[in-house]
Structure formats: C-alpha cells, structure tokens
Amino acid sequence: SLQIVKGSILGNHYKVEAFLGEGGFGIVAKCRDTMTNRAVAIKVNKSDPDILQQAKLEIFILEQLRRLDPDAANIVKWNGFFHDGEWVCLKFELLDQCLWDYIGDRKNQGLPISEVRPILGHLTNALSHLGSVGIVRADLKPGNIMVVNRYESPVKVRLIDFGLACPASAVMPGDRVGTVGYSAPEVMLGLPYNEASDMWSLGLVAVELGTGVPLYPGNEDYDVLKFIIETQGQPPDHVLDSGVYIMMFRRGPENGQRLFVSLIKQILASDANQRITLLEVLRHPFFNPKSSPCIGMSAERPQNPVVFQHPSHLKCKRSEKINCSFQNSVEFSQQVFVRTSASPSFGSDELEIVEGSILGNHYKLCLFHIQFSSKTYLSP
Structure with a gap:
C-alpha cells in the first residue's frame, strides 16, 4: 500500500497538502x-506490476495527446512524470472539482440549460479532438470530468484520467472498459467499440447534467442493460449474436417466459393479416430457445404466471367463446391423470350438470371446479 501522508515529499520537491481522490491504481494528491511554489495534482500509481503496466499505457496515451492544445481541446494539462522509488507519478495541472461534486452542490436537482449547454459543448469538443488523434476515451463519466473553476461563468470543463483510453486501432472485442451505468451496450456485450461508444456515454452525462441523477441505476451490467432495453428497446439480433459476453445476460426461465409472451402476442394480433401463421409458430424461437440470444427482462420471476383470465362460473354459453383447451385436465379417484388439448363441446344452449349427476352410466359427479385449469373429480 502507499504510505503517503500530508507533508510527505514526492520526487524530492513536491510536498503533499491534500488528497483529491483514490482508487485501485493509487491516489491523486494536491502537492506544492x-x-x-505552484500547486499541482500528482497521480501516484502503486508498484503492483499490473498497475505499473496500466500507468505505462496511460503515459503512452498522454504522449499522443501532447499533439493537441489542452485549452483548445478541453483536456487536462499533463506535465510529464517522475519516479519516486517504485512509484510512477504523473503530474497534472490542478483543477477545481469533478462534475459529480459540481452536480452534488446543487443537491442533485440538475443544472439549468444555460449551464448544460456550454458543458456539453466542451465535452463534445474534447471527444472530437481525441478522435482527431485516433483515441477512444472509453470511460467518460462525471467523475472523469473536471470543472476548471466553479465560480467562473460560463463554467469550463476538461477531461481527465486517461487510464482506460485506447487507440481506436488497438481496440479488442471483449475488452472490459468503462464504468457500470455509463458503458455502451456494445461494451457490456463484449463487442468492438469506437468513438460511438464515447457518444453513448456523452448522452448519459448530458442526462445527468440536466436531471441531477444517472439515467440508468444499477450496480451490475445486467441491471443497466435491462433498463436500456426497457427504454430504448433490445439491441438488434446481429449485435447480440456477436457479443462475447451474451451468455452473461441470458436467464433461462426468464428468457423462455419472454419468448412465450412474444409468441402469444403474435398469435393474438388483432389484425388478421398480421397474425402469425402455423408455419411461423413452429419456427418461433419459443420452440427452440437455445437458438435465441434474447435477453430476459423480467425483474422478478413470477412463481405462478397467469396469462389468461378464465371465468369461474359453471354455465358456459357457446357464444361466450370460452377457451378451456389451454390446460384442460380431468382427474379420477383412481389417481389416473389425463390431460387433453381438445376444447369442450357444449350443448345447444348450456350444460345442465349438477352435483350427483351420473355420467357415462357409472360416473357420479362429486365436484366440478373451473379456474385457469379445468379439473373434474369423479368417483365411479
């Protein structure tokens, strides 16, 4: 762990005055x-081999960004790096506060449009400049956006923390980058990503600026993707088919239930011309759920799902078109269980059956009960 306290000296002449943030990589400190006598922000990376490798990648990205004017590109000014023992320390200009804190100061009520507009413009400009040098940001979120001076109007922002940024040419399918709640669907599914993924994150930041709260709540990608599908619809099949992590989002029972509802909706289309045909029924994914990568979206798995409401009264006129064939069963006292899919036949008017009636010469009616399933209890 990093043994750094206020007053510690980094790189011989940087005195730690305060701690600005921390994470798995290490800490960010305000130093003098x-x-x-100038104040700077120093990112101190732990000496763990994986973290050091990540620091090298970030330095590579920052070297590419040196081709840009930080002021014109709305990105943080980087002033090089140095070693302090086994630690790699990156030097940056000191900025005011992150966008999360800036929004929080407004009690998460959202910013007025007069403030949203310049901030969104700066972020769009920053991403455009990154694209001009072939860099994908890959982790755009309010925590990685800094306000230069909260008291300045209009407020100015800069992008910081390029630890997960990547050259567009080096993106690999399956790379897990970004933060839950801000990653694009293609990133969550393990597909190749590009500047369009940054555009998705930009949209979510824009919503949070205007409302004060994240658009998609949830601590897991599954929860977030569920909200995405509920609001924007399910990604196209070709996207799902290509996802490296699609199996993480498939929930067997929920998926089957969703496909069942899909089939029923197509069967019961009110427009006869749009109604599914018999051949299409047999080809529907419901009968072969393994071939469909569709994502189950049920928040809870109902224990006893009810699809049809069946009348509980006994007298059934033919004109009422009662469909008892969905699950029609007859149970005998000899414990013989018979299941039939045939629809019941009714008389010309109505069935006149009472308790004690004799059916088939030697079956005495003891109980007759109709609900979602029709069950008849008879004794010979």
Missing part, C-alpha cells in the same frame, strides 16, 4: 512544488 517547493521550487516554484
């Missing part, structure tokens, strides 16, 4: 350059 004792040689110039």
Whole structure:
C-alpha cells in the first residue's frame, strides 16, 4: 500500500497538502512544488506490476495527446512524470472539482440549460479532438470530468484520467472498459467499440447534467442493460449474436417466459393479416430457445404466471367463446391423470350438470371446479 501522508515529499520537491481522490491504481494528491511554489495534482500509481503496466499505457496515451492544445481541446494539462522509488507519478495541472461534486452542490436537482449547454459543448469538443488523434476515451463519466473553476461563468470543463483510453486501432472485442451505468451496450456485450461508444456515454452525462441523477441505476451490467432495453428497446439480433459476453445476460426461465409472451402476442394480433401463421409458430424461437440470444427482462420471476383470465362460473354459453383447451385436465379417484388439448363441446344452449349427476352410466359427479385449469373429480 502507499504510505503517503500530508507533508510527505514526492520526487524530492513536491510536498503533499491534500488528497483529491483514490482508487485501485493509487491516489491523486494536491502537492506544492517547493521550487516554484505552484500547486499541482500528482497521480501516484502503486508498484503492483499490473498497475505499473496500466500507468505505462496511460503515459503512452498522454504522449499522443501532447499533439493537441489542452485549452483548445478541453483536456487536462499533463506535465510529464517522475519516479519516486517504485512509484510512477504523473503530474497534472490542478483543477477545481469533478462534475459529480459540481452536480452534488446543487443537491442533485440538475443544472439549468444555460449551464448544460456550454458543458456539453466542451465535452463534445474534447471527444472530437481525441478522435482527431485516433483515441477512444472509453470511460467518460462525471467523475472523469473536471470543472476548471466553479465560480467562473460560463463554467469550463476538461477531461481527465486517461487510464482506460485506447487507440481506436488497438481496440479488442471483449475488452472490459468503462464504468457500470455509463458503458455502451456494445461494451457490456463484449463487442468492438469506437468513438460511438464515447457518444453513448456523452448522452448519459448530458442526462445527468440536466436531471441531477444517472439515467440508468444499477450496480451490475445486467441491471443497466435491462433498463436500456426497457427504454430504448433490445439491441438488434446481429449485435447480440456477436457479443462475447451474451451468455452473461441470458436467464433461462426468464428468457423462455419472454419468448412465450412474444409468441402469444403474435398469435393474438388483432389484425388478421398480421397474425402469425402455423408455419411461423413452429419456427418461433419459443420452440427452440437455445437458438435465441434474447435477453430476459423480467425483474422478478413470477412463481405462478397467469396469462389468461378464465371465468369461474359453471354455465358456459357457446357464444361466450370460452377457451378451456389451454390446460384442460380431468382427474379420477383412481389417481389416473389425463390431460387433453381438445376444447369442450357444449350443448345447444348450456350444460345442465349438477352435483350427483351420473355420467357415462357409472360416473357420479362429486365436484366440478373451473379456474385457469379445468379439473373434474369423479368417483365411479
């Protein structure tokens, strides 16, 4: 772990004054350059091999971004790096506060449009500049956007933390990047991503600016993708078919239930011309759910799902078109259980059956009960 406290000296002449943030990589500290008396932000990376490798990648990205004017591109100014023992330390300009804190100062009520407009413009400009040098940001969120000076009007923002940024040419399918709640569907599904994924994240940041709260709640990708499908619809089949992580989002019972409802809706189309045909029924994914990568979206798995409401009264006129064939069963006292799919036949007017009636010469009616399933209990 990093043994750094207020007053510690980094790189011989950077005195730690405060801690600005921390994460799995290490810490970000506000430091005073004792040689110039200027305040700077220093990102101190732990000496773990994986973290050091990530630091090298970030330095590579920052070197590419040096081709840009930080002020014109709305990105943080990077002033190089140095080693302090086994730690790799990156030096940045000191900025005011992150966008999360800026929104929080408004009690998460959202910003007025007069403030949203310039911030969104700066972020769009920043992503455009990143694209001009072939960089995908890959982790755009309010926590990685800094306000230069909260008291300045109009407020200015800059992108920071390029630890997960990547050259567009080096993106690999299945790379797990970004933050839950801000990643695009293609990233969650394990597909190749590009600047369009940054555009998705930009849209979510825009919503949060205007409302004060994230659009998609949830601590897991599954929860977030569920909300996405409920609001924007399910991704196209060709997208789902190509996803490296699609199996993470398939929930067997829920998927089967969703396909069943889909089939019923097509069968019961009110427009006869739009109604599914018999051949199409047999080809429906409901009969072969393994071939369909559709994502189950039931928030809870109902224990006793009810699809049809069946009348509980006994007298059934033919004109009422009662369909008892969905699950029609007859149970005998000899424990013989018979299941039939045939629809019941009714007399010309109505069935006149009472308790004690004799059916088939030697079956005495003891109980007759109709609900979702029709069950008749008879004794010979």
